[in-house]
Amino acid sequence: MVVGLSAAEKVYIAGGIAADIRGDGRGRHQFREFNIDTSVIPQANGSARICLGGTDVIASVKAELSVPPPGRPNHGKLEISVECSPTAAPEFEGRGGEELSMDLSRALQRSFLGGTSGAGAAIDLAALSIVEGKLCWALYIDGLVLSSDGNLLDALSIAMKAALSNCGLPKVEIIGGTSPEEEPDYELSGNPEEFTRLETSLVPVIVTLTKVGKHYIVDATAEEESQMTAAVSVAVNKKGSVCGLTKRGGTGLDTSVLLDMISVAKRHSAVLRRALAFAGLFSSPNVEKRPVSFCLLLFRRLDANGCRTK
Amino acid sequence: MVLETQKALLKSDGTRLDDRLPTYVRPAFLKTGAVKVAAGSAYAEFGSTKVIVSVYGPRESKKAQAFSDIGRLNCDVKFTSFATPLRGKAGQDIGDKEFSVLLHKALEGAVDLHSFPKTTVDVFALVLQSDGGDLPAIITCASMALADAGIVMRDIVAAISLSCVGKNLLLDPTYKEETQEDGSVMVAIMTSRREITQVTLTGEWSSTKASEALELCSDACQKLGESVFLVPKVCIEEIGNFAIFQLPRPPLRN
Amino acid sequence: MAVEEASGSASVVKDVASSMEVEAFRRLFPLQYIERYLDSAVRPDGRPLGRARPTDVVLGQVPTTDGSALVRLGNTTMLAGVKLELCVPSAETPDQGRIAIDFQMPPICSPHVRPGRPAEDACAINEQLSIVLASSQLLDLRQLSITSGKSAWVAYLDIYCLNADGSLLDAALLASAAALMDLQIPTVSINNDGKVQIVSSREKQDQPMVDAEEGQETKSKFVEGRSLKLGPVPVALTCMLHKKHLLADPTAEEEAVLQTVLVVVLDSPDKLISLYKPGGQVVATTSTVMDCIALTRLRLKEVHSILEEATQTHEED
Amino acid sequence: MINLEMSEQARVDGRTANQLRPTLCSRSLLERAHGSARWQQDNTIIMAAVYGPKPVSGKKEDPERATLEVLWKTKSGIAGNADKEAEVTIRRTLEYIVLSSMHPNTGISIILQVVNDDGAILACAINAACAALVDAGIPLTGLIVAVSVGVTTHGVVVVDPTKVEEKNFRAHVCLVFPNRPKCTVAGLPAPVGGEPAEHGIITCVTRGAMSVDEYMNCLERGRAASVKIAKFTRTSLEHCQRSYEIMS
Amino acid sequence: MEANDTVQTGPVSPLVLQIVAPGDIVLDLAKAGKVVRLGGGLRQDGDSVVVTRAGRLRHMQANNKYWVEGSQKRYVPNVEDGVIGVVVDRRFESYSLDIGAPTYAILPILAFEGATRRNAPNLQPGAAVYARVVKAHRDVQPELSCMDVSNKSSGFGSLKNGYVFECSTGLARSLLSKPMCPVLEALGKRFSYEIAVGLNGRVWVNAQEPSTIVAVSNGILASEFLTPAQQHIMVAKVIERMQ
Secondary structure (H helix, E strand, O other): OOOOOOHHHHHHHHHHHHOOOOOOOOOOOOOOOEEEEEOOOOOOOEEEEEEEOOEEEEEEEEEEEEOOOOOOOOOOEEEEEEEEOOOOOHHHOOHHHHHHHHHHHHHHHHHHOOOOOOOOOOOOHHHHEEEOOOEEEEEEEEEEEEEOOOOHHHHHHHHHHHHHHHOEEEOEEEEEOOOOOOOOEEEEOOOOOOEEEOOOOOOOEEEEEEEEOOEEEEOOOHHHHHOOOEEEEEEEOOOOOEEEEEEEOOOOEEHHHHHHHHHHHHHHHHHHHHHHHHHHHHOOOOOOOOOEEEEEOHHHHEOOOOOEOO | OHHHHHHHOEOOOOOEOOOOOOOOOOOEEEEEOOOOOOOEEEEEEEOOEEEEEEEEEEEEOOOOOOOOOOOEEEEEEEEOOOOOOOOOOOOHHHHHHHHHHHHHHHHHOOEOHHHOOOEEEEEEEEEEEOOOOHHHHHHHHHHHHHHHOOOOEOOOEEEEEEEEEOOEEEEOOOHHHHOOOOEEEEEEEEOOOOEEEEEEEEEEEOHHHHHHHHHHHHHHHHHHHHHHHHHHHHHHHHHHHOOOOOOOOOOOOO | OHHHHHHHHHHHHHHHHHOOOHHHHHHHOHHHHHHHHHHOOOOOOOOOOOOOOOEEEEEOOOOOOOEEEEEEEOOEEEEEEEEEEEEOOOOOOOOOOEEEEEEEOOHHHOOOOOOOOOOHHHHHHHHHHHHHHHHOOOOOHHHHEEEOOOEEEEEEEEEEEEEOOOOHHHHHHHHHHHHHHHOEEOOEEEOOOOOEEEOOHHHHHHHHHHHHHHOOOOOOEEEOOEEOOOOOOOEEEEEEEEOOEEEEOOOHHHHHHHOEEEEEEEEEOOEEEEEEEOOOOOOEOHHHHHHHHHHHHHHHHHHHHHHHHHHHHHHHO | OHHHHHHHHHOOOOOOOOOOOOEEEEEOOOOOOOEEEEEEEOOEEEEEEEEEEEEOOHHHOOOOOOEEEEEEEOOOOOOOHHHHHHHHHHHHHHHOOEOHHHOOOEEEEEEEEEEEOOOOHHHHHHHHHHHHHHHHOOOEOOOEEEEEEEEOOOOOEEEOOOHHHHHHOOEEEEEEEEOOOOEOOOOOOOOEOOEOHHHOEOEEEEEOOEEHHHHHHHHHHHHHHHHHHHHHHHHHHHOOOOOEEEOO | OOEOOOOOOOOOOOOOOOEEOOOOEEEEHHHHOOOOEEOOOEEEEOOEEEEOOOEEEEEEOOOOEEEEEOOOOOOOOOOOOEEEEEEEEEOOOEEEEEOOOOOOEEEEOOOOOOOOOOOOOOOOOOOEEEEEEEEOOOOOOOEEEOOOOOOOOOOOEEEOOOEEEEOOHHHHHHHOOOOOOHHHHHHHHHOOEEEEEEOOOEEEEEEOOHHHHHHHHHHHHHOOOOOHHHHHHHHHHHHHHHO
16 A cells, blocks of 8 residues: 655654644544444345444355365365455556455454464354364355455454454254265255344454554554554453564564563454454344444444443 | 373483484484586485475566566475385375475575566476375475575574473484474574464474474574584585585484 | 668677677677677687586485486586375276476576466477477386276475576486486385375385284285386487587576577487478578487486486485 | 389389488478478378467466477377477477577467378477467577487388387387578688588487497488488578478 | 678679579679678678568669568668658657558658757648658667758658558559559559559558549559569559449
């Protein structure tokens, strides 16, 4: 993202951050207000769209019946990919978009998929298994960037968490073929009321801390991102565990600074999660897929500790 | 079943399958001047992970690229088709590309890009054999190759990875250990400045464990960096006579 | 007039040369630099014109392959690996396996190679290698057969150039042959349906006992692992022709300046596998061709003994 | 000479061992190309087109000389390693005759389209390329002649093998020699290494294994055959714009 | 063009008027004596003169000049050639002209008769210009001028109206030969037209009636491989068809 900034603007941005008042009036540790819509794509099993300031992303979850991955018969599959639409920015066309998409997908995969053994994944992979070694759910989580004004990774993680909460899996009835030799015989439930929801409490959210000058800020805009020296994206789940770490920007970071950033990110993630849970109350994965919209207008006034300042 | 294999990674006396303690790295061998025709090059072995990196340039940047008063670093990582136990190119290309991006990110903070404006330095890596810890090996080797090429650098970058298997933290994991890990950490550090240029973490980690792992990695990098620092000096005398990497050699214990 | 000019510029070069540092002269007048050496029948690296660079073959370097070799020819370095996979033989040749040769020049090997599409040189060498190996009797593809018409091995021979410093075909051919010498075909079991499975060394010890107990019905036949019986190893020698001079085994520097190249491949003193001369500014006369063949004959002996030594050291390890 | 009689019977199309196939060459067939030629040896047909000298940019630009580019197009249209190798061989062969220093900073493209392949394809292509370069008026130091020679399983050497013959033969060779120029000065062109200049080998590509003696035999037969093709090249040139046929 | 500076008179090459091919050695300079001038298609190699292009060897007694007359589609600039170019670009000091050569040619803005900084003809891209080659060296762009050696326009300059078509360089050369080329002579008897022939294989024709232009240009193009007698018959047929 090339933002053409004059020298004066650069000084203004850096100076504002140092003085704890940013261009749009926020402090260093304030998010922009955001808006979550769920069930925005009727064809998908679950979907959500989030507008975070000028950043606009959609996440969708598609569930398909599949064969368990080789070597892990009692696991399901989880795949994540991100696409940057050229409508968001002209740079996204061609290779530029490809590179950014790959960067974002890898950061999200790191945070959501856990280790190679499958431990620490956002969704309990064992819960996706239907018949051991034969049948399981494969969840395809796709992110689409519609408009970009910084902090894409956080927005995508929130959208994906909301989409997973919104996701309903139809019930599968096993009719036969349970013996190890046979192919399993199953029937998908046609009843729209019969679905299972995913356990999504452990899905992490990502908080990116962007270092500009000596300070770091949350939820940076594209302009602020262009002035960063380094950025660290930390994925944190409900337990307060770190689920993924990605660094951007070439400048080195001291280990102590990194550890400090992780703890700050943890505090922010708690606030974000609470807000999301609130949003979750308004959406339910029903079959008619009526779009449910929830606007977090008040969120802006929540500070890092989750208290209302006013 | 998963638990069983996890156990199999550690022997009853707490050592790993290759007799290492969990916090030990594999025997490493590093040498500069592996490719004579390159501006700078290095060869690295971490256990049976073997990589060659050569550096070419600085050369004139392509005209299509926008004007820039700082230089560009162009990284490219390739695997030989027999690097992994299963021969094949399917899916490997994506891995190569990601490695190229991560290598670039790990190095750009350490290289003084202002010292070669409007030009490009090429960093090409070839993984001859892959047995876990490929990316850290490439990063360490590449920073040596850059130093060998006389590119102005702020510091040497050393990198190491770590796998979390059950409760154990295994430093510098092999391929077998990597395939069964619950989480992993990869850290690249400028060793004298003690600054992290690149860090990735996967899997679920409690804060204390995460910081323990980061500390462990940065300490290991530090030690690796100290020995890496010696290598260019040691090899300068050798380059004049016969500078080709020697595969059959007594391994250096780290 | 033109002649005068030419001699004039030559004398200028000589004058400049006397007052110039060797390294600068080498860069500015590469041709004159090399010609000065050639006139006194010696090469810039101290070799006589007809001698190849020190050659070094190490077998079995890559444990992830079924056979591998590292070859160093002066600075030129090649790493070759063979991997075997099971396949169904083609209907035309039911009792033969296949060999697929891939020569690669990754960008690390030379400043002239860029990432992306393979270089023209790499394609040409790949083709030359395939033709030489097909023309020579080195590998009888019938040895790669397991059961006629049903199963066979396909050998993927990948050669990576790690350091390109001239005479690439010579080094690549040597590395290919050495990797094939190192190739170990694994033991396989064939069951009644003709299904072939690779047996690892540990299983091999257990399996026969089980078979004996279960009797005839599930009995699988074993085909013991072995190494290949190879024919005479073809040896290539790249020669450069320049004016009246004949140089064997050129370096990249010499190749770039002197241009006319002639590659001879022999597998026994009288058997010509290939003679490849792609253009160049010097024409080869019958006597030049005979000289090149004579040099290759000497090289053939040398390389065969190097290979023998390499196998011995490998077996001792 | 018993060998020769044997070979006469052995050749499917009734040719003797030293007999070339009917050869045909026509020039300036393509309207757009700066020079073009069609070379036919019975069923082997090659179409060559030359463009340039034209301005080039980037890596191809050489301030000392014109750069040559050869594009080899087979019927299937998919370029493999074999096609790339043919391009390299032909390009380096043509570099021997093109006076590239006359047009620095420019490029000359030679496109060779295989119309039909019935053996001796490389030799035909080189002859076609040479004819097209002459047609385009590219400055040349001389002409070249390419000839293909095969060695049968009995060790008999025959010229200009067909595709079927190439397949059944033990080996075959493509040889390129300089064409003997007309000369008004005695003693020129100067002999090289005790042989006439037109005996010098510019290019040699072998396929299959043979003994050294057999190769020498090939050289001799190839040189003899090249004289006929050289004569044909010259006569076809003199009958500019008209195709001309010989039976040899 | 190269010359040998000896004074004696020598024999003429026996290959004159014959078809020569690249590599042919036509003359031994050691024996040729007096000044020998070499034109297109020939080069000096030591003491011998060697052909580089196929064609007919020509010799002009008056100045002992040899050249090879061939017909190529690609034009290679030679000093003193009259060429027809098309303006492709206008720069501060000069125009760029496409003359069908490997590179564009330069026509300085002041290279017109009586041109000054303030008063120079203004040519737009696409304009056809008849000009003279004044510099032709392989290492630099060829340079043109619209003035003869005595700075007079003498027919050079922008070509207004009319029609430009391309032919081979050989045909262009034959149109300019003396005595007058039969086809032009025959056409001239019937039609009145203006013609400019560039040695780069471009011909400009202008006349009152468009039909005349068509007839003349077709007549010229059809004449390339015909004998003088055939040319007369062909022109007669063209005229007949027009009536």
